[in-house]
Amino acid sequence: MVDLLELDKLSFRYPDAPRKAVVDFDLTVGEGEVLVLAGPSGCGKSTLLRAINGLIPHMYTGDYSGDVRVAGSSVRTSPMRDLAQTVGFLFQNPENQIFMFTVERDIAFGLENLGVPRPEMRKRVNEAISLLGIEDLSQRAPHELSDGQKQRVALAGVLAMRPRLIILDEPTSLLDPKTAMELVDLVARLRKEMGTTFVIVEHRLDLLVKVADRIVVMNAGAKVLDGTPRDVLFGEDADGYGVSVPVVTRVQKMLSRGGLAPDDRLLSAAELASIVGGEGA
Amino acid sequence: MIEFRDVAFIHDNGVKALDRVTLKVDAGETIAIVGENGAGKTTLVKHVTGLLKPTSGMVLVDGIDTRTTSTATLSRKVGVAFQNPDHQLFSESVKEEMAFALRNFGFPPHLVEQRISWGLQLFGLEEYRESSPLVLSGGEKKRLTLACILAWDPAVVILDEPTVGQDAIQKERLAGTIRMLGSTGKTVVVVSHDIEFLWPLQPRVVVMKSGHIVADGPAAELMAKKEMLESARVAQPQLVSFYQALAKRPGSPFVDALEARRWIEGGQR
Amino acid sequence: MWLSGGFIFRRGTSRYHKLDPRVKLLISALMFVTTLIVRSVFQLVIVLAFMVAVAAIATVLRRVARTMVLTATFSAFIFIINIVITRNLETSALYASRFVAIVVSTSLFFITTSPDELEQVMKMFRLPRDVVFAFVTAVRFIPVMMLDALQIMDAQKSRGLELEKGNFLRRIRNLVPILIPLVVNAVVRSGELAEAMESRAYGAVPRPTSLAVYRARTTDRVVAVFAVLTFAFAAYSFYFLLPTFLP
Numbered sequence: 001m002v003d004l005l006e007l008d009k010l011s012f013r014y015p016d017a018p019r020k021a022v023v024d025f026d027l028t029v030g031e032g033e034v035l036v037l038a039g040p041s042g043c044g045k046s047t048l049l050r051a052i053n054g055l056i057p058h059m060y061t062g063d064y065s066g067d068v069r070v071a072g073s074s075v076r077t078s079p080m081r082d083l084a085q086t087v088g089f090l091f092q093n094p095e096n097q098i099f100m101f102t103v104e105r106d107i108a109f110g111l112e113n114l115g116v117p118r119p120e121m122r123k124r125v126n127e128a129i130s131l132l133g134i135e136d137l138s139q140r141a142p143h144e145l146s147d148g149q150k151q152r153v154a155l156a157g158v159l160a161m162r163p164r165l166i167i168l169d170e171p172t173s174l175l176d177p178k179t180a181m182e183l184v185d186l187v188a189r190l191r192k193e194m195g196t197t198f199v200i201v202e203h204r205l206d207l208l209v210k211v212a213d214r215i216v217v218m219n220a221g222a223k224v225l226d227g228t229p230r231d232v233l234f235g236e237d238a239d240g241y242g243v244s245v246p247v248v249t250r251v252q253k254m255l256s257r258g259g260l261a262p263d264d265r266l267l268s269a270a271e272l273a274s275i276v277g278g279e280g281a
Numbered sequence: 282m283i284e285f286r287d288v289a290f291i292h293d294n295g296v297k298a299l300d301r302v303t304l305k306v307d308a309g310e311t312i313a314i315v316g317e318n319g320a321g322k323t324t325l326v327k328h329v330t331g332l333l334k335p336t337s338g339m340v341l342v343d344g345i346d347t348r349t350t351s352t353a354t355l356s357r358k359v360g361v362a363f364q365n366p367d368h369q370l371f372s373e374s375v376k377e378e379m380a381f382a383l384r385n386f387g388f389p390p391h392l393v394e395q396r397i398s399w400g401l402q403l404f405g406l407e408e409y410r411e412s413s414p415l416v417l418s419g420g421e422k423k424r425l426t427l428a429c430i431l432a433w434d435p436a437v438v439i440l441d442e443p444t445v446g447q448d449a450i451q452k453e454r455l456a457g458t459i460r461m462l463g464s465t466g467k468t469v470v471v472v473s474h475d476i477e478f479l480w481p482l483q484p485r486v487v488v489m490k491s492g493h494i495v496a497d498g499p500a501a502e503l504m505a506k507k508e509m510l511e512s513a514r515v516a517q518p519q520l521v522s523f524y525q526a527l528a529k530r531p532g533s534p535f536v537d538a539l540e541a542r543r544w545i546e547g548g549q550r
Numbered sequence: 551m552w553l554s555g556g557f558i559f560r561r562g563t564s565r566y567h568k569l570d571p572r573v574k575l576l577i578s579a580l581m582f583v584t585t586l587i588v589r590s591v592f593q594l595v596i597v598l599a600f601m602v603a604v605a606a607i608a609t610v611l612r613r614v615a616r617t618m619v620l621t622a623t624f625s626a627f628i629f630i631i632n633i634v635i636t637r638n639l640e641t642s643a644l645y646a647s648r649f650v651a652i653v654v655s656t657s658l659f660f661i662t663t664s665p666d667e668l669e670q671v672m673k674m675f676r677l678p679r680d681v682v683f684a685f686v687t688a689v690r691f692i693p694v695m696m697l698d699a700l701q702i703m704d705a706q707k708s709r710g711l712e713l714e715k716g717n718f719l720r721r722i723r724n725l726v727p728i729l730i731p732l733v734v735n736a737v738v739r740s741g742e743l744a745e746a747m748e749s750r751a752y753g754a755v756p757r758p759t760s761l762a763v764y765r766a767r768t769t770d771r772v773v774a775v776f777a778v779l780t781f782a783f784a785a786y787s788f789y790f791l792l793p794t795f796l797p
Contacts (some may be wrong), residue, residue: 040448041420050745059748081754089749096739097746099683101665101690108761110750115759125761141561143693146319157750173446176317176474177516203448206477206519242450247477247519269519273526332704351714352707361708367738368698369705371730381727385710415734429709 004165004197005029005052010066012047012056021047023221024066031164034191034198036208036229039218040242045201048218049167051075052199054083071164084110088163092170094150095142103145103153104129104138110161128156131190148179159190166190168200172207180207187211205233206246209266217241230266248272282308282437282468283329283359288338290324290492298324300492302338308436311459311469313479313500316489317514322472325489326439329470330355343436357386359437360430364445366422370414375406378414379429386433400428420451427458437468444475452478480504480518488513556617556657558692559664566608570770571667572674573777577604578659580781584788585651591643593788594651600784601654608662617657618650625649665689670764679758687743695736702731 007027013020021044029035037045050056054075057064068075070086091097100106107128111121129138132152142150151171158166168187172180188211190196202208205215215232217225219241225232232238233249248269255261260276267275283306290299298321306312314322327333328340331347340347342355363369372378379397388396401407404424409417414425423443430438440459444452459482462469473479479486479500486503488496490513496503504510504521561567566574581601588594598618605614625646632642663671665686672682703713706727713724747753 040450041446042418053749055745055748059745080748081751084749084751084754089746091742091746091749093742095694096742099687099690099743099747101686105666105761112758112760113751113754115755115757118759118761118763121759121761142690143697148318161750170446176514177476178317178514203446239449242448244449244452248523251520251523269522270526273523273529276527327704330708332707351712352704353710353712356708356710363701363705363708365701367735368702368731369709369727371727371734382709385712433710 003028004031004033004071005199006067006069007048007052008067008069010048010051010068011063012051012065013063014047014060015062017062020063020221022051025221025223027216027223027226029165029197029199031197032191032195033213034187034200034211035214035216036205036212037199037201037216037218038203038205038241038243039224043218044221045218046169047221049089049169049199049201052165053087053089053167054078054080055089058083081114084163085114085161086164088158088161088166090151090155090158090166090168090171092173094147094154094174097154097157098142098150101141102138103134103140103142106142106153107138107156107160109157114161124160124162125156128160131159132156132186147174148182151175151183155186163196165197165199168198168202170201170203172202172204177207180204184208184211203244205229205244206248209233209246209249217243230264233266234263282306282310282343283470284341285325285328286339286341288328288335288340290328290333291336298492299328299335302492302494304487304494304497306468306470308468309463309466311463311482311484312471312487313482313484314470314472314487314489315474315476315479315513315515317474320489320513321492322489323441324492326361326441326470326472329437329439330359330361353385356382356435357433358435359439360433360435361439362423362426362430362441362443364442366419366426369426370422372414374411375401375409375414375417375425376411378425379432382429382433388433396432396434400432403431404428419446420448423447423451431462435467437470438462439470439472441472442474443471444473444478456482474515476504476516476518480520488515490514556613556620556653557660559661559689561664562609562662564607564609565769566604567662569773570764570766571663571671572766573770573774574659574663574667575671576774577777578655580777581655581658582652584781584784585648585655587785588644588648588788591640591647594644594647597784598647598651598654601651601658605654605658608658610658610661613661614654614658618654621650621653666762667764670762673760679756683752691739695732698735699728699732702728702735705731 005028007025010022010025011020012022025048037048039045047056050060051068057076058080070083075083098106099109104125107125108121111124129135132155134152134156137145137149137153142153145153171183175183184207187198191198200208209229212229214227215225215229216223217232224241225235225237233245234253238245249266252261252267252272255276256263261267261272262275285302285304288299288302289297291297302325314325316322324333328335328347329342331350331352334348343358345355347355370378372381376397379400380393383393383396401410404427406421406425406428409421414422417425443455447455456478459469459471471479471484483500486498486500487494488503488509495513496506496509504518505525507517510517581597584597585594588597602611602614605611628649629642629646632645633639636642669682669686672685707713711724711727716724
């Protein structure tokens, strides 16, 4: 697998800040991977995300050392207009990333900015709309939509740019569990159908464990854990970093210590029950 | 303490947000209101402080009819922590922010001082006494809004989606605060779709769907009803799913789901 | 409330709504100019009647009627002030009713023209891209800000703030806890919007392309010509013919 994203000893300090927000961060993400970034509030996740899509250093200046490379090109030297076509960013609040009065117009926003000719724009907008299943929303005004619908619209706008890597910043925070599951299924589908790479910041790990290839935990700007969900969540340190270890995993951990459950992979509630319940059926 | 008598609420645009809602919450109870977004949870909460008046039926708070009382008066007894702290912080300093409600409710100056100190201590915000509330972090702002509410010591505390955007440590602290409120005799209402957060608190649960109350009872009982939860689009706590799956297995080392639960939760402590 | 009823766009399906926005602008502009040309209250009433007729065709009659009534109460002030200053009943009435007509003609344009159409019109007038964008985004967020304001009021009422009570000065003071969070939220919102704009390549090319097409149809041309002719006729009549027949 080719590395789509490379963070090479990245450090960043905001001007007038006493401490660095990101400290000596190393990370590689391969094409098609789904990586979940977790850590306590204030650990620097937001800063890291912005260093990946170029808002740092193009929009936010500060003490920047190390490098971030997307598809081989350094973020520092690539202009935002190029980065915007490779890295998509879905911000936490869907409201504040929808600009136009009509959904369809907003999905085309990025393409209009790039000067994409109308026929190609039309094609991509239709494609994004159908990928997200929001055909019936295309002529609506954003303030008429629910939070979940707004999020889909914002995501469509990102997808229309056909990015190879999409960043999702706490995408489930405003959603109820069922809608959140629908989003997770969507991520899985996009990864499968389009080969899109995802970097997702999230607290609610129980929802994302299904689709994550890797979990990276951050604390005070530094990377502290990096591994498969099983490795990270089964490890002793996860709790200490305020990571929400899913309840079922906790139970599995407990039972595995007593020899009642395996510890080589993460199990769902049903799977765990079937194993613990003994052989049969 | 709080009573809804056959309450219906219809928006200006004709949408029925609450339909035949009847609910009674006794003083000192801790209850959780769950349901998908749009089920009417926040609408219900707004009726308690009179922000919304019922289209039909009535809402009583400590015997007072909300239809004829102002929100400010009702708020003296019912503190509501809304989801977004940025919708209320405006003062020059944290202490001024805490004084705002106290002064509105007519607390004398020396008592205001006392309550401010007490609240800041309780929520670990003393160091920010003179700082602007706008520079606090998200988690600190949420603690500040809670501190502001507890300063005026309402009998009822309502928390609207308190876990949104909170990390595991913050949620632990929040759970502790809720337990503390309950143990000091306050009536606590938590509106949340975070079922994993609510489960260990074992509150009374009210399930809402499309403006109706579809279930009302102890958490242990209600969370076992899979079909009801499915139709209300409420997630089932993972532990409950586990116990249920376990209980169905033949040859299970546990006699029943309840025993499994005792074993596991005993081990968790 | 009056402002929102009179100037906020709401989707409609009438033939009028479907007209090219330039034609709608033309019609309102012509109405506007007509109100400045008329010389008597009687003539103005004719113009107002015409506006009401157009509003009816555009199926926005109720809103326009309400705007008229609410503006009329405000223009009573104008009437009184003019009476005091000029002591002339006729001209005072003219000024007051002219005010109503001006508001209604402008309102007619805004309530039937969507922000996207407004954007097209602004682009056609070669306004700078940043200005057009700022305008469209501002309009898009009006309902959001209104909702914010309501939520802020709810939150502060729940802390004992009584917005209804007190003398004039007290009421102004009580707006501070509403206005500050509103402004702060607007500022934070702009910051987030800026991030989103950058992330979607705003400013990448000097002349962005557009998904929407606005081509004038025959209907639009016909209506435009008809509007100009009507205006010419009305201007002539009001200015020359009628005064010779009526006071």
